[in-house]
Amino acid sequence: xxxxxxxxxxxxxxxxxxxxxxxxxxxxxxxxxxxxxxxxxxxxxxxxxxxxxxxxxxxxxxxxxxxxxxxxxxxxxxxxxxxxxxxxxxxxxxxxxxxxxxxxxxxxxxxxxxxxxxxxxxxxxxxxxxxxxxxxxxxxxxxxxxxxxxxxxxxxxxxxxxxxxxxxxxxxxxxxxxxxxxxxxxxxxxxxxxxxxxxxxxxxxxxxxxxxxxxxxxxxxxxxxxxxxxxxxxxxxxxxxxxxxxxxxxxxxxxxxxxxxxxxxxxxxxxxxxxxxxxxxxxxxxxxxx
Amino acid sequence: xxxxxxxxxxxxxxxxxxxxxxxxxxxxxxxxxxxxxxxxxxxxxxxxxxxxxxxxxxxxxxxxxxxxxxxxxxxxxxxxxxxxxxxxxxxxxxxxxxxxxxxxxxxxxxxxxxxxxxxxxxxxxxxxxxxxxxxxxxxxxxxxxxxxxxxxxxxxxxxxxxxxxxxxxxxxxxxxxxxxxxxxxxxxxxxxxxxxxxxxxxxxxxxxxxxxxxxxxxxxxxxxxxxxxxxxxxxxxxxx
Amino acid sequence: xxxxxxxxxxxxxxxxxxxxxxxxxxxxxxxxxxxxxxxxxxxxxxxxxxxxxxxxxxxxxxxxxxxxxxxxxxxxxxxxxxxxxxxxxxxxxxxxxxxxxxxxxxxxxxxxxxxxxxxxxxxxxxxxxxxxxxxxxxxxxxxxxxxxxxxxxxxxxxxxxxxxxxxxxxxxxxxxxxxxxxxxxxxxxxxxxxxxxxxxxxxxxxxxxxxxxxxxxxxxxxxxxxxxxxxxxxxxxxxxxxxxxxxxxxxxxxxxxxxxxxxxxxxxxxxxxxxxxxxxxxxxxxxxxxxxxxxxxxxxxxxxxxxxxxxxxxxxxxxxxxxxxxxxxx
Ligand SMILES: Nc1ncnc2c1ncn2[C@@H]1O[C@H](COP(=O)(O)OP(=O)(O)O)[C@@H](O)[C@H]1O
Ligand SMILES: [Mg+2]
Numbered sequence: 001x002x003x004x005x006x007x008x009x010x011x012x013x014x015x016x017x018x019x020x021x022x023x024x025x026x027x028x029x030x031x032x033x034x035x036x037x038x039x040x041x042x043x044x045x046x047x048x049x050x051x052x053x054x055x056x057x058x059x060x061x062x063x064x065x066x067x068x069x070x071x072x073x074x075x076x077x078x079x080x081x082x083x084x085x086x087x088x089x090x091x092x093x094x095x096x097x098x099x100x101x102x103x104x105x106x107x108x109x110x111x112x113x114x115x116x117x118x119x120x121x122x123x124x125x126x127x128x129x130x131x132x133x134x135x136x137x138x139x140x141x142x143x144x145x146x147x148x149x150x151x152x153x154x155x156x157x158x159x160x161x162x163x164x165x166x167x168x169x170x171x172x173x174x175x176x177x178x179x180x181x182x183x184x185x186x187x188x189x190x191x192x193x194x195x196x197x198x199x200x201x202x203x204x205x206x207x208x209x210x211x212x213x214x215x216x217x218x219x220x221x222x223x224x225x226x227x228x229x230x231x232x233x234x235x236x237x238x239x240x241x242x243x244x245x246x247x248x249x250x251x252x253x254x255x256x257x258x259x260x261x262x263x264x265x266x267x268x269x270x271x272x273x274x275x276x277x278x279x280x281x282x283x284x285x286x287x288x289x290x
Numbered sequence: 291x292x293x294x295x296x297x298x299x300x301x302x303x304x305x306x307x308x309x310x311x312x313x314x315x316x317x318x319x320x321x322x323x324x325x326x327x328x329x330x331x332x333x334x335x336x337x338x339x340x341x342x343x344x345x346x347x348x349x350x351x352x353x354x355x356x357x358x359x360x361x362x363x364x365x366x367x368x369x370x371x372x373x374x375x376x377x378x379x380x381x382x383x384x385x386x387x388x389x390x391x392x393x394x395x396x397x398x399x400x401x402x403x404x405x406x407x408x409x410x411x412x413x414x415x416x417x418x419x420x421x422x423x424x425x426x427x428x429x430x431x432x433x434x435x436x437x438x439x440x441x442x443x444x445x446x447x448x449x450x451x452x453x454x455x456x457x458x459x460x461x462x463x464x465x466x467x468x469x470x471x472x473x474x475x476x477x478x479x480x481x482x483x484x485x486x487x488x489x490x491x492x493x494x495x496x497x498x499x500x501x502x503x504x505x506x507x508x509x510x511x512x513x514x515x516x517x518x519x520x521x522x523x524x525x526x527x528x529x530x
Numbered sequence: 531x532x533x534x535x536x537x538x539x540x541x542x543x544x545x546x547x548x549x550x551x552x553x554x555x556x557x558x559x560x561x562x563x564x565x566x567x568x569x570x571x572x573x574x575x576x577x578x579x580x581x582x583x584x585x586x587x588x589x590x591x592x593x594x595x596x597x598x599x600x601x602x603x604x605x606x607x608x609x610x611x612x613x614x615x616x617x618x619x620x621x622x623x624x625x626x627x628x629x630x631x632x633x634x635x636x637x638x639x640x641x642x643x644x645x646x647x648x649x650x651x652x653x654x655x656x657x658x659x660x661x662x663x664x665x666x667x668x669x670x671x672x673x674x675x676x677x678x679x680x681x682x683x684x685x686x687x688x689x690x691x692x693x694x695x696x697x698x699x700x701x702x703x704x705x706x707x708x709x710x711x712x713x714x715x716x717x718x719x720x721x722x723x724x725x726x727x728x729x730x731x732x733x734x735x736x737x738x739x740x741x742x743x744x745x746x747x748x749x750x751x752x753x754x755x756x757x758x759x760x761x762x763x764x765x766x767x768x769x770x771x772x773x774x775x776x777x778x779x780x781x782x783x784x785x786x787x788x789x790x791x792x793x794x795x796x797x798x799x800x801x802x803x804x805x806x807x808x809x810x811x812x813x814x815x816x817x818x819x820x821x822x823x824x825x826x827x828x829x830x831x832x833x834x835x836x837x838x839x840x841x842x843x844x845x846x847x848x849x850x851x852x853x854x855x856x857x858x859x860x
Pocket of ligand 2: 335336337454455
């Protein structure tokens with residue numbers, strides 16, 4: 001049981017920034033942003049390529065985040081002032097990103113096993129310290145994200161998702177908000193990609209497949225479970241954060257748990273798919289309104 | 291005294307329609323006027339208001355606001371000058387945000403003169419929302435939503451307040467209350483307003499001047515002085 | 531109602547999940563078998579062949595009971611990560627991930643158990659931190675050029691088609707250098723996308739006496755285009771993997787997947803007998819095979835006998851893949 005919890009914890013930890021990013025796009029901006037599949041790989045790829053070239057991991061990490069943000073800004077730009085569906089724009093960007101990632105990485109797979117990373121020092125000392133340092137970086141991102149949610153910018157992003165036309169009539173620069181929102185969520189996805197690459201020891205061109213889906217599934221699941229109990233709306237940002245954590249953790253808890261039954265993995269994926277479908281079905285799109 | 295707002299030869303067409311939605315409209319609004327726009331459904335009332343808040347753009351003619359072509363205003367400047375309320379709450383408020391969040395979004399513009407207490411401020415609009423500041427606007431009743439929208443609209447009084455049948459979706463009693471409230475607020479705060487309605491009694495009671503549209507053209511203009519000796523029936527006959 | 535159903539299903543699932551790991555073997559007196567974890571990243575016949583070679587050889591050679599735990603990740607990286615954690619939790623004695631990416635992941639996650647990476651190409655430096663041994667399935671361009679020279683001693687002009695992939699550049703240089711030593715001028719042609727193949731195929735130098743393709747995913751995926759040109763010009767199309775031969779290349783010098791498993795099993799055996807994994811040099815494949823497609827060879831006007839003769843001389847097994855079902859590539 002301890003092993004199961006540890007496996008869940010370590011796996012969830014690396015994907016928490018991604019979950020926050022999806023929370024931003026799916027819950028605040030009300031858009032299914034498929035760019036995330038690509039910017040996850042972009043973050044991993046840029047980071048891996050830069051540290052392999054001998055650039056300091058901290059700088060590489062920051063550059064990786066910026067590249068994710070640029071990818072998001074591009075998706076926002078493709079939406080052409082709200083005239084193109086964000087889903088379509090995101091699919092298009094992640095399509096383009098496949099080539100971009102390949103060009104950035106130069107090969108389909110860059111390994112980081114013997115390259116210094118943000119966490120390699122700590123992991124060399126002890127596994128506990130290693131995971132502690134990962135938790136620290138993720139924690140910083142979570143705190144920054146929470147502050148953002150509570151800020152005026154966070155409010156504007158939420159208002160943007162609710163009613164961009166009204167926001168525009170109130171004199172806000174909607175284009176700026178769209179770019180900011182999509183940049184931020186892809187920045188978080190890129191952060192997740194870069195962190196994941198350091199944990200699994202490589203960046204791979206195919207590592208982002210299905211990330212958006214898992215993320216949305218987890219978020220919907222988490223929100224479905226906890227938002228009905230949150231009656232105070234000033235707690236909304238905090239509870240959304242909590243929902244993202246719980247959703248991601250539950251996903252990996254179930255995944256790791258089911259593995260223990262020696263279920264044929266083909267059925268395992270089916271089971272997980274059915275599970276996600278079930279939650280997507282029972283949860284109405286906007287939980288807080290149900 | 292120069293007029294606040296002038297429509298000059300305004301024509302608005304839609305490619306799918308043969309006759310123009312608005313056809314050569316000329317009209318002048320003075321500061322402090324409450325102009326009621328009457329006309330059958332489809333006569334172009336809403337379109338006329340949408341030209342002002344930037345949702346539509348005229349094919350011909352120009353709109354002058356305080357001696358400036360309205361098109362030369364930045365969208366931000368325009369948003370400060372013109373505020374619209376319609377019958378549908380989702381055009382007026384962010385339904386998935388709370389009352390205080392809706393307030394914060396409006397309040398951003400002039401940080402200096404923030405009000406002391408939102409609850410007290412709302413009290414003046416005959417709605418008791420003091421305990422609901424943290425409730426999603428979607429959960430409020432239609433009457434509460436429209437009163438809140440009005441309160442937020444005049445927090446920083448716009449040059450022109452556009453009210454497009456803003457009472458139509460309410461039950462008669464609530465509509466009556468909201469209309470009276472609106473008229474009082476407009477009067478007290480000297481707000482210039484363009485108001486559309488199908489209620490001729492409201493038009494007579496609250497409008498300073500009446501503009502009647504028919505099939506996109508100005509059908510009749512009733513000035514302050516003419517209004518005195520009109521009954522609702524006469525107005526009905528003149529305008530529809 | 532719906533919500534209650536959701537909660538119920540979730541709670542029962544969690545309960546099931548939590549008690550799912552109580553399947554320890556009650557059989558105490560039997561010697562505990564050696565636990566070997568095999569990680570298969572994606573469903574593919576080649577992966578199954580490697581697994582079969584590994585399992586069969588190890589079972590035959592090792593005189594102890596072995597239990598293989600085969601984990602199939604279905605191309606899902608998250609699932610693969612969970613599976614490695616799961617193996618770790620089971621106290622696996624030796625890990626055998628197949629292909630480079632799973633080997634990297636295993637090496638990053640497992641430090642206290644030996645790992646034999648099958649068909650994995652990783653720099654030596656990566657082996658330092660974990661107990662990692664490698665079976666490298668890539669054969670060198672030099673081996674291929676020498677084989678070609680042996681079959682066609684009079685050929686002096688070859689065209690090498692490759693893609694703009696970082697991995698290819700050093701191999702292309704090696705092929706050119708190897709060509710020089712045997713008097714073959716290797717003319718290199720790069721593609722950046724699949725459609726380039728067509729224009730390159732149309733504009734081949736008339737002097738060229740053969741087309742060479744290395745293990746290059748992009749080019750191999752468009753091998754049919756090159757196959758047509760080779761047939762028109764009656765020159766051989768030579769490659770370095772069996773899949774491309776199935777799809778129209780004349781012949782290839784490469785390795786049989788089963789053999790990779792065999793070599794891996796030998797390494798695993800050494801490790802289980804006490805040799806530290808990190809001290810075992812990376813195994814290169816020496817037992818090579820020549821894959822042939824007789825239909826394509828005939829269309830390209832090539833003589834099978836000459837190929838068979840050289841293969842026999844070098845002790846390479848001939849594998850005819852002419853009518854085998856066409857699978858996609860690794
Ligand atoms: N965006 C539009 N597309 C097509 N027709 C429109 C559009 N806006 C207005 N119209 C047409 O213009 C006419 C006037 O509409 P409107 O201004 O909404 O009338 P009112 O508010 O007086 O009922 C109607 O015939 C309507 O169908
Ligand atoms: Mg109307």
